[in-house]
Amino acid sequence: MADSWVNSWVNSWVDSAERIGSDLHLELTGPGGRRAALIRALREAVRSGRLAPGTRLPPYRSLAADLGMARNTVADAYAELVAEGWLTARQGSGTRVAERAEPLRPAARVPKKSPPRARGPRHDLMQGTPDTSAFPRAAWLASYRRALQQAPNEVFGPGDPAGRVELREALTEYLARARGVRTEPGRIVICSGFAHALRLLFGGGVLRGPLAVEAYGLGFHREVLAAAGVRTVPLPLDEHGARVDRLGRERSVLLTPAHQFPTGGPLHPARRAAVVDWARARDGLVLEDDYDGEFRYDRKPVGAVQGLDPERVIHIGSVSKSLSPAVRLGWMVLPERYVDAVRATKGEREAWSSVLDQLCLADFLTSGSYDRHVRRMRQRYRGRRDRLVTALAEHAPHIEVTGVAAGLHAVLRLPPGTESSAVKAAAWQGIALDGLAAFRHPETDMPAVDGLVVGYATPSEHAYGPALEALCGALPPP
Amino acid sequence: MADSWVNSWVNSWVDSAERIGSDLHLELTGPGGRRAALIRALREAVRSGRLAPGTRLPPYRSLAADLGMARNTVADAYAELVAEGWLTARQGSGTRVAERAEPLRPAARVPKKSPPRARGPRHDLMQGTPDTSAFPRAAWLASYRRALQQAPNEVFGPGDPAGRVELREALTEYLARARGVRTEPGRIVICSGFAHALRLLFGGGVLRGPLAVEAYGLGFHREVLAAAGVRTVPLPLDEHGARVDRLGRERSVLLTPAHQFPTGGPLHPARRAAVVDWARARDGLVLEDDYDGEFRYDRKPVGAVQGLDPERVIHIGSVSKSLSPAVRLGWMVLPERYVDAVRATKGEREAWSSVLDQLCLADFLTSGSYDRHVRRMRQRYRGRRDRLVTALAEHAPHIEVTGVAAGLHAVLRLPPGTESSAVKAAAWQGIALDGLAAFRHPETDMPAVDGLVVGYATPSEHAYGPALEALCGALPPP
Numbered sequence A, B: 001m002a003d004s005w006v007n008s009w010v011n012s013w014v015d016s017a018e019r020i021g022s023d024l025h026l027e028l029t030g031p032g033g034r035r036a037a038l039i040r041a042l043r044e045a046v047r048s049g050r051l052a053p054g055t056r057l058p059p060y061r062s063l064a065a066d067l068g069m070a071r072n073t074v075a076d077a078y079a080e081l082v083a084e085g086w087l088t089a090r091q092g093s094g095t096r097v098a099e100r101a102e103p104l105r106p107a108a109r110v111p112k113k114s115p116p117r118a119r120g121p122r123h124d125l126m127q128g129t130p131d132t133s134a135f136p137r138a139a140w141l142a143s144y145r146r147a148l149q150q151a152p153n154e155v156f157g158p159g160d161p162a163g164r165v166e167l168r169e170a171l172t173e174y175l176a177r178a179r180g181v182r183t184e185p186g187r188i189v190i191c192s193g194f195a196h197a198l199r200l201l202f203g204g205g206v207l208r209g210p211l212a213v214e215a216y217g218l219g220f221h222r223e224v225l226a227a228a229g230v231r232t233v234p235l236p237l238d239e240h241g242a243r244v245d246r247l248g249r250e251r252s253v254l255l256t257p258a259h260q261f262p263t264g265g266p267l268h269p270a271r272r273a274a275v276v277d278w279a280r281a282r283d284g285l286v287l288e289d290d291y292d293g294e295f296r297y298d299r300k301p302v303g304a305v306q307g308l309d310p311e312r313v314i315h316i317g318s319v320s321k322s323l324s325p326a327v328r329l330g331w332m333v334l335p336e337r338y339v340d341a342v343r344a345t346k347g348e349r350e351a352w353s354s355v356l357d358q359l360c361l362a363d364f365l366t367s368g369s370y371d372r373h374v375r376r377m378r379q380r381y382r383g384r385r386d387r388l389v390t391a392l393a394e395h396a397p398h399i400e401v402t403g404v405a406a407g408l409h410a411v412l413r414l415p416p417g418t419e420s421s422a423v424k425a426a427a428w429q430g431i432a433l434d435g436l437a438a439f440r441h442p443e444t445d446m447p448a449v450d451g452l453v454v455g456y457a458t459p460s461e462h463a464y465g466p467a468l469e470a471l472c473g474a475l476p477p478p
Helices: A003-019 A034-047 A060-067 A071-084 A137-150 A165-179 A194-203 A219-227 A269-282 A336-346 A355-366 A369-395 A419-428 A461-474 B003-019 B034-047 B060-067 B071-084 B137-150 B165-179 B194-203 B219-227 B269-282 B336-346 B355-366 B369-395 B419-428 B461-474
Strands: A087-090 A094-097 A188-191 A211-214 A232-235 A252-255 A285-289 A313-318 A330-333 A400-402 A409-413 A451-455 B087-090 B094-097 B188-191 B211-214 B232-235 B252-255 B285-289 B313-318 B330-333 B400-402 B409-413 B451-455
Touching: A034 A071, A060 A071, A071 A087, A137 A355, A137 A369, A137 B137, A165 A188, A165 A313, A165 A330, A165 A355, A188 A194, A188 A336, A194 A219, A194 A313, A194 A330, A194 A336, A211 A219, A219 A232, A252 A269, A269 A285, A355 A369, A355 B355, A369 A400, A369 A409, A369 A461, A419 A451, A419 A461, B034 B071, B060 B071, B071 B087, B137 B355, B137 B369, B165 B188, B165 B313, B165 B330, B165 B355, B188 B194, B188 B336, B194 B219, B194 B313, B194 B330, B194 B336, B211 B219, B219 B232, B252 B269, B269 B285, B355 B369, B369 B400, B369 B409, B369 B461, B419 B451, B419 B461
Parallel strands: A211 A232, A211 A252, A252 A285, A285 A313, B211 B232, B211 B252, B252 B285, B285 B313
Antiparallel strands: A087 A094, A188 A330, A313 A330, A400 A409, A409 A451, B087 B094, B188 B330, B313 B330, B400 B409, B409 B451
């Protein structure tokens, strides 16, 4: 099984490759001839489960070429295994591994993981997810096709760690137009979403803690920061948003200025100005989480704080709310002085975000599909929001609804001390939602606010009515 | 600009959303009427560069609806700005920002970044990149279309951190068949590539150093490990691959068993067995980097070490060599006891890899497109390898070529002490390639090996001949 075999293998290679079969890895060792070794190897592969029932084997000519064996030898081995019941051969469908009642897989010893997300609740009102039934499949596919067809070959080589320039150019135009962001493509770095941005900024040593954050915010972000060794210091909230006048020795502050998450109001214009003044005076930095800036309904658009001072604000956004979290794309708009460090942290080459998806999103933006989708979803979510407000006015007029001028969720205010039992009561009715307590910074000393966070974008259109009905039925009485 | 405005805005919303325009963020403040405020805001947006020359403005009806203004007011404002030269209006192409000789962008103050990859060398023989002209665009797009059309809605919501089950099932079948890997979908975790796998394993605290590595290997991987605080200990290499008998107190060892990177040989069968025995005896772990396992030419296929003991080997692969590094997808095949920890490290939801690309790759695998592509590329790369060997035999018979039985690169052995000048001589001829020194572990005490690492997959088909010719001309004389 040495040199002569290698030679015949080489000679038959071209033939095999032209035939274009499929690959099959076999170890041919042990006593006896080559035919016996092949039978043993195939039998073992089926018995162990490496070749699953129904798997189609390569044509015998192709396998013979791959193994440098005579075709007859392989054909004989296949025939013997068919005779033994390991394989089946049917005209037109080739040779396959036989179906068995009990495949003897070694994996059978391993308890099969249960699916990660078991059957969900009947009514999903968790915040954070857009309506998954509304993904613009046709328009996205059209952009993907154009992007793939027009891509120069170098796209398929190592990528720029800042992300494709086509996408950074499209974002520059879009963010200026729709969000009032002032930047240029050289200052944008593409990433896989908001958490990835935090990891690149703090995990890579570009920024250091302590970082001021809003007293109510996403726990997942605090976890990412804690894992990077960053201490977070909570800023209390009032009716005008984060109390930026309470900023102390922190080097930077993370805010959701367009729509405080989760309580729902915009940062007051005076506070927007004040936080930029603070950053200028203290050589500080504002991290702007613009997670749902596109979805505003009743009030005047709130532009990005970044527009007030592009050298003092890192503006961070993604398509997770506007399109889908399945498209793992986000962006950082950076002050000039951080660009090199962030690019270096990302590595010499693009090691994260799909380059093809980046080109697709660039086309999706420049072709106007993104605007069309956002407008369509804004209308849909506004309708949902209105139905929520109307239903509550009718069935639970004692419950105040806040934070509904924008975004994909609302906050139902509750009397002090009643939140926990309200969340439990909802769960009993098959409703999944969070209370405000789930978002509270563990170290804040601001008084607790009781409320339910209702994600009205999550259910599909037909499931929303029943979810609202169930919600109204589960709310605490006056 | 208060309540009455909000009302008119709400009333006109539906009209505007139906029209589906594009978004434009404007701050309407300051003295004078609404028309004056709008003119001021638009003028400022153009002057500051936020609205770039050529940008198309929303139709005035649409903007009027968005701002809750009378249509005439907006039309008047547009007309005035056209008269002033800020905007242009042309039948059929709408109202656009005027082109100017010198757009007054604030970004003009910022030196525009030079493109990250300046004009490359004339002949690119750097290892590590597949032929970018051979990406299977049509087949990939067909898979993407099928994946997008068949995807259930939940695909567009939060994703399983292990990756889509469709892809893990397809990989289970493929890796068993083609690489001799024994696993099941519950033990596979999808990631963005090999470096991401290292970060998840070591950066997240699942594994700890010190980690034994091959004395020659990819410096980038050592950097990723160093950044995660992991000390790497070099194992010397000989003609049978890594000296696994020199493993000491390390907890784990990272190997490239199918095709040592970069020197090119397979790990000897006795060493494959020995390293698994070591792992069993010491409660150790083998990390198997199967970076180009699909590309073998002359010799018997070398299966994955993982098949010897799935509980002692983490098998790691990606599509970066077989398809393209632009598709940011890789996988870890894990021993049972690491599955939960790696999933937990990845987070509660998929925060990294594009879920749509995952579904596309699953279809690409199950439809047979992946096998077809690999076979086609194997034939192409084998042809390149043969041309390299032939050219050297003719023009530089004194140069020994090694590591050519598999992979996408070859090593040209050089007399001791001549490598550095040979790399420089190649650079003078416009040839980009690395010497072996670029891959040497800084702490190894094995004798240095002189050689050039020639990536023969990198040039496009038409550029390969001239690159070979240049290479032969640049080699040191006998």
